[in-house]
Amino acid sequence: MSDGFMNQVYLPALDDIFAASRRIEGVAAKTPLVESPSLSKRFGRRVYLKLECFQPIRVFKIRGAYNKISQLSSKNIVAVSSGNHGIAVAYSSRLLGKKCTVILPETAVQEKVNTIIEYGAEAIKYGKYTTDRDAKAKEIVSKTGATLVHPFNDPDIIAGQGTCGLEIANQLDDFDSVIVPVGGGGLISGISTAIKSLKPKAKVYGVEPQGAPKLQAALKAGKIVTFDSPKSIADGLIPSAVGELTLEACRKHVDGVYNVSDDEILAAMKLLIREAHIFPEPSGAAPAAVLLANRDLEKLGEKVVLVISGGNVSLDLLAKTITDDD
Amino acid sequence: MSDGFMNQVYLPALDDIFAASRRIEGVAAKTPLVESPSLSKRFGRRVYLKLECFQPIRVFKIRGAYNKISQLSSKNIVAVSSGNHGIAVAYSSRLLGKKCTVILPETAVQEKVNTIIEYGAEAIKYGKYTTDRDAKAKEIVSKTGATLVHPFNDPDIIAGQGTCGLEIANQLDDFDSVIVPVGGGGLISGISTAIKSLKPKAKVYGVEPQGAPKLQAALKAGKIVTFDSPKSIADGLIPSAVGELTLEACRKHVDGVYNVSDDEILAAMKLLIREAHIFPEPSGAAPAAVLLANRDLEKLGEKVVLVISGGNVSLDLLAKTITDDD
Numbered sequence: 001m002s003d004g005f006m007n008q009v010y011l012p013a014l015d016d017i018f019a020a021s022r023r024i025e026g027v028a029a030k031t032p033l034v035e036s037p038s039l040s041k042r043f044g045r046r047v048y049l050k051l052e053c054f055q056p057i058r059v060f061k062i063r064g065a066y067n068k069i070s071q072l073s074s075k076n077i078v079a080v081s082s083g084n085h086g087i088a089v090a091y092s093s094r095l096l097g098k099k100c101t102v103i104l105p106e107t108a109v110q111e112k113v114n115t116i117i118e119y120g121a122e123a124i125k126y127g128k129y130t131t132d133r134d135a136k137a138k139e140i141v142s143k144t145g146a147t148l149v150h151p152f153n154d155p156d157i158i159a160g161q162g163t164c165g166l167e168i169a170n171q172l173d174d175f176d177s178v179i180v181p182v183g184g185g186g187l188i189s190g191i192s193t194a195i196k197s198l199k200p201k202a203k204v205y206g207v208e209p210q211g212a213p214k215l216q217a218a219l220k221a222g223k224i225v226t227f228d229s230p231k232s233i234a235d236g237l238i239p240s241a242v243g244e245l246t247l248e249a250c251r252k253h254v255d256g257v258y259n260v261s262d263d264e265i266l267a268a269m270k271l272l273i274r275e276a277h278i279f280p281e282p283s284g285a286a287p288a289a290v291l292l293a294n295r296d297l298e299k300l301g302e303k304v305v306l307v308i309s310g311g312n313v314s315l316d317l318l319a320k321t322i323t324d325d326d
Numbered sequence: 327m328s329d330g331f332m333n334q335v336y337l338p339a340l341d342d343i344f345a346a347s348r349r350i351e352g353v354a355a356k357t358p359l360v361e362s363p364s365l366s367k368r369f370g371r372r373v374y375l376k377l378e379c380f381q382p383i384r385v386f387k388i389r390g391a392y393n394k395i396s397q398l399s400s401k402n403i404v405a406v407s408s409g410n411h412g413i414a415v416a417y418s419s420r421l422l423g424k425k426c427t428v429i430l431p432e433t434a435v436q437e438k439v440n441t442i443i444e445y446g447a448e449a450i451k452y453g454k455y456t457t458d459r460d461a462k463a464k465e466i467v468s469k470t471g472a473t474l475v476h477p478f479n480d481p482d483i484i485a486g487q488g489t490c491g492l493e494i495a496n497q498l499d500d501f502d503s504v505i506v507p508v509g510g511g512g513l514i515s516g517i518s519t520a521i522k523s524l525k526p527k528a529k530v531y532g533v534e535p536q537g538a539p540k541l542q543a544a545l546k547a548g549k550i551v552t553f554d555s556p557k558s559i560a561d562g563l564i565p566s567a568v569g570e571l572t573l574e575a576c577r578k579h580v581d582g583v584y585n586v587s588d589d590e591i592l593a594a595m596k597l598l599i600r601e602a603h604i605f606p607e608p609s610g611a612a613p614a615a616v617l618l619a620n621r622d623l624e625k626l627g628e629k630v631v632l633v634i635s636g637g638n639v640s641l642d643l644l645a646k647t648i649t650d651d652d
Contacts, residue, residue: 032358037382053603056363277379277605277637311603319648322641 011249012155014197017162017190020067024163027095028062029055031164033171033305036276043291046303048175049272050168053280053311057115059236060164060187060309061088061151067160068149069096076146078103080133083112084236084310085151090121101140103133109235111314130240152186153243162190168305169198176301179287181309182206182215182257183237185246191307192253203301206250206257207286209265212238216257218247233262236283236310256299260289268292270321272308281313337575338481340523343488343516346393350489353421354388355381357490359497359631362602369617372629374501375598376494379606379637383441385562386490386513386635387414387477393486394475395422402472404429406459409438410562410636411477416447427466429459435561437640456566478512479569488516494631495524502627505613507635508532508541508583509563511572517633518579529627532576532583533612535591538564542583544573559588562609562636582625586615594618596647598634607639 012020032051039047052060065088069077077100079089086102093100100121104113108125116123126136141148150157164187168178178195180188185206192204206215209232217225224247230238242250260268265282268289272280280288287306291297338346358377365373378386391414395403403426405415412428419426426447430439434451442449452462467474476483490513494504504521506514511532518530532541535558543551550573556564568576586594591608594615598606606614613632617623 029360032360032377032380034355034358034380035382051358054358054360056361058603274641277384279603315600315648319645322645322648 010155011245012159012162012190012193014194016155016159017166017194020063020156020159021163021166023070024063024066024160027066028163030167031055033168038275039271039288039291042275043297045297045300047291048172048303048305049276049278050164050305050307051278052164052307052309053278053284057087057091058311059084059087060161061085062091063163064157064160064186064190065089065149066092066095068154068156069093069098071156072147074145074147075099076144077101078137078140078146078148079151080130080137081151082235082238083108084312086116086121086123087112087119087312089149090116090119094120101146103136105133109314112312151239152184153245155245157186158189158193158245158249160190161187162194164307165191165194166198169195172303172305175199175202175303175305177203177205178305178307179205179207179258179290180307181234181237181283181286182208183283184239185215185242185250187307187309188254189246189249193249196253203255203299204253205290206254207260207290208257209234209237209286210259210261213259214239214242215247215250216259218242219251219257232265234265234282234286236281237286258290258295260286260293264289264293266321270324273318273321278308279311279313279318280308281310284308284310336481337571337578338485338488338516338519340520342481342485343492343520346389346482346485347489347492349396350389350392350486353392353418354489356493357381359494364601365614365617368601369623371623371626373617374498374629374631375602375604376490376631376633377604378490378633378635379604379610383413383417384637385410385413386487387411388417389489390483390486390512390516391415391475392418392421394480394482395419395424397482398473400471400473401425402470403427404463404466404472404474405477406456406463407477408561408564409434410638412442412447412449413438413445413638415475416442416445420446427472429462431459435640438638477565478510479571481571483512484515484519484571484575486516487513488520490633491517491520492524495521498629498631501525501528501629501631503529503531504631504633505531505533505584505616506633507560507563507609507612508534509609510565511541511568511576513633513635514580515572515575519575522579529581529625530579531616532580533586533616534583535560535563535612536585536587539585540565540568541573541576542585544568545577545583558591560591560609560612562607563612584616584621586612586619590615590619592647596650599644599647604634605637605639605644606634607636610634610636
């Protein structure tokens with residue numbers, strides 16, 4: 001999609017996801033999908049992990065960002081991000097020879113800020129609220145003619161994230177359900193579009209932190225619901241609302257949304273590190289928290305895929321998670 | 327190969343490895359091969375990790391053990407093992423409905439002993455020396471008619487381990503070298519047989535701990551050299567000698583063997599955990615120690631595959647590795 005059509009909003013379909021898959025080839029990894037025998041044993045069903053933490057930037061967001069930016073003619077890119085989206089946009093922009101500016105909250109995790117700078121982007125810490133940063137981004141766009149890349153409410157971003165769903169459908173012949181972390185809803189919109197086309201019998205569930213139930217609220221209200229101060233240890237899952245596009249995609253394709261507490265997310269991180277020997281960030285551990293919290297496991301079926309969306313976790317938190325007694 | 331031919335010694339060829347690959351399908355995992363961008367950056371060449379730590383038993387040895395045991399008519403299986411081979415034989419025996427006895431050194435890592443018992447095998451801790459345990463195994467074989475499964479000096483074991491090499495050749499179009507940890511030499515014999523057939527230009531290097539340079543000594547002497555007290559933190563790499571078969575395979579196919587200290591192996595574990603976010607056991611970290619110790623990197627070329635042979639590491643060692651300052 002060229003710049004001129006950015007405001008024409010449509011839901012991506014399976015063909016768009018296939019096209020995205022060709023565009024991101026060689027840039028985003030086809031990440032591993034592995035069964036965790038110890039989680040399978042523990043939960044009495046086969047548990048598979050889709051390991052987006054093995055992306056080159058350790059998080060799925062490279063799929064959407066590269067799919068989007070590789071189609072833009074603009075030489076200047078701007079993103080507003082608490083971290084992972086900024087990393088993905090910075091990384092993709094550098095590969096594509098574009099100048100990139102990322103506007104972050106003052107509370108952004110320092111390791112993520114450093115990574116953005118390391119990828120050659122300008123990182124601007126600005127303002128307390130998302131609305132401040134959105135205003136700053138618009139200012140830069142109008143001054144420089146840069147293109148703003150939205151983290152989720154964009155058909156090219158959604159189609160890019162959908163390639164994760166394509167891979168799951170290729171990697172596993174049959175499965176009953178997939179659980180996907182929900183921030184703004186880009187990942188679950190893309191994955192559910194792919195899965196419902198290719199494996200129509202499989203269920204797709206979202207998971208949100210209790211402090212930021214944006215999708216659950218929006219699905220219930222039938223419209224976007226904005227949260228003034230969404231809170232969670234899962235820093236990738238706390239935008240203030242889902243988008244019009246992602247809400248529409250989820251309304252069509254998503255079978256339900258689970259709710260987990262921060263304590264459950266932390267316990268899930270411990271479980272994944274200790275038993276599955278992977279390093280998820282809190283957002284990436286949320287799907288395992290659904291199993292651990294024993295939320296209605298029957299409906300998940302005999303074969304469950306957990307999308308471990310990312311692994312940008314600090315060594316401090318890792319060490320604490322491994323050494324904590326419980 | 328049926329039981330009757332067990333003493334007929336031959337080197338497996340590519341066809342034997344393809345046959346093994348069909349036998350172990352659905353039992354052993356086709357493990358992920360991922361690039362580590364941070365290791366690539368650090369070492370100035372592309373570094374790929376073949377993640378055998380994602381096998382169902384967290385170590386490559388399931389490949390050879392299942393390939394072997396699935397061809398045996400005997401209902402009783404015996405293994406002499408310091409851990410990982412015992413785990414593989416116990417696991418395969420259970421899947422195949424056979425009774426299994428594993429004879430371990432009194433110093434075996436307790437977590438590995440527990441795993442063997444959990445897989446339904448009888449674990450016998452016996453004697454101080456390998457020769458004691460070999461004698462005990464022969465006693466059981468002559469009393470019960472059980473079949474002894476050797477950890478490496480067996481063409482079916484070597485062919486099974488070779489499936490790891492098949493996968494590398496399928497997963498990566500071109501690469502310059504592969505570095506493989508060497509215990510008794512089964513893994514490197516199998517991998518080098520596959521790689522030299524399918525990617526004849528690629529080099530295959532072994533790596534041994536300084537306290538147990540069995541293959542280096544044997545290649546130099548032109549015959550088996552036995553070490554009385556091989557020592558290393560890498561508990562999978564300290565049999566007292568390589569085998570006749572593995573020596574012969576390595577003489578034909580292996581381009582060189584590196585030597586690393588225990589300190590270098592520990593530093594490599596830290597590096598893999600902190601930068602690549604994987605959990606190797608010490609033996610599995612040895613190939614990364616070659617890079618870290620800066621041993622003649624030029625000859626490794628631009629694309630290097632490290633075989634992370636296993637991940638059966640205790641949580642204590644993990645925690646220590648993450649929290650240690652350096």
